[in-house]
Amino acid sequence: MSDLRDRSGRGRRAARPVEASFRRRPAPSTTGVARHGRLQRGGAVRAVTKVVAASVAVLLVSGASVGAIAAYQVRSDLGTGVELQAAQGETTKPAPPSISEYEGGFNILVVGTDNDADQDQGAFGTRDATLNDVNILLHVSADHSNATAVSIPRDMVVPIPSCAKEDGSGYYSAMAARPINEAYSYGGLSCVVSTVSSLTGLDIPFAGMISFNGVIEMSNAIGGVPVCAATPITDRYTGLDIPAGESVLSGADALAFLRTRHGVGDGSDLGRISSQQVYLSSLLRTVKSADTLSNPTKLYSLARAAASNMTLSDRLTKIDTMVQIGLALRDLPLDDVNFVQYPGTTDGTGVYAGKVQPDTAVANQLFDAIANDVPFSIPEGSTGIGSESTAPAATEAPSATTPPATDDPSAPTDTAAPADTAAPTDPGTGAQTSAPTTEVIEGLTGQTAADQTCSVAFGSK
Structure with missing residues (x-):
């Protein structure tokens, strides 16, 4: 598709305020992500801070409470320290305040880039610009009882706001319709955050960016991630070649699975997202499993690989914030973590031809529910074009009027409803109230972290 606007036509606008959380100092145009083993000098405190900060990286990649595990583990490893007795005539200093879990809900954006300057260009190809090809917005509810990870298709055409140039020389012009994966080239991570915030209507105070190498190192640190393929999947573009059934993927194989588009679903980015959710949900289940939780070495390696x-973003590098987020997420149930796709279609015309057009009606329902912390569910069987559920078909529930079978036919049958099935009552008035319901958002695709799903090969669904 030809460019909708020539970049040479960008004009400068009067500088507008930039969110404090993402204010950046001028930096060279090619900035690489820190490599494994590069720790700046500055003592143990700085080193520990970076390791704890890695917990959010784990959180972002998995899309849910993985970060809680790593943050809490590192904080626990530090222990309470040795209590020092005051010398005669001195008074002891009060103990520092304990860090409690993060108060209220929050949003974190994870961005996956495809052209990091530090990675092996021969392995992944070279592009003219760094693109934000993975964009996952994680929302955690105010009571920390549920979370939603929204994957935004890289080819979705959206408005991009006026973003500050990373070299501090001014601002790019706002654009009405560009693929969202171009946002990074118009102002780095800060511009991606501003674009997603404008698109969803949500404030995003935290963000992180990971490269291809990060995905490889994290999958290695955890010992591989089990993924299911409904049929054999091959993709000559990424080198993926896995048989039907379960495969434990790590290193380059894990990256190839996450990158494959031609090998799954309908060959579109929408099919890739639902296949990626097979991996992300399994990653979360793997990290929360006893094999990982009981292995401090594995947890530490995972955090270091992410770090x-x-x-x-600057607020995520603060150790207090990291631990607060970790504590808020440590007990989040898998059933209450939703992986969903930003609603869209590939059937658009005009500026949307060959791209993804947002489905604003369904998107408005989704983000209204997220903004107001209204629990919602995904329609049954709506995993998306690139995956399918492995759960057995539901069986018919027994009739409520049919008495249960007994070994003694002469035994009386108690047909009265059990006391605990009565409708709940309002504690103030004593009046019966209806049981709480979960809104089903029709047209939404995805799965929960607890759902067992398999990726499907291109053209097989």
């Missing part, structure tokens, strides 16, 4: 391959 060495991720760039975080």
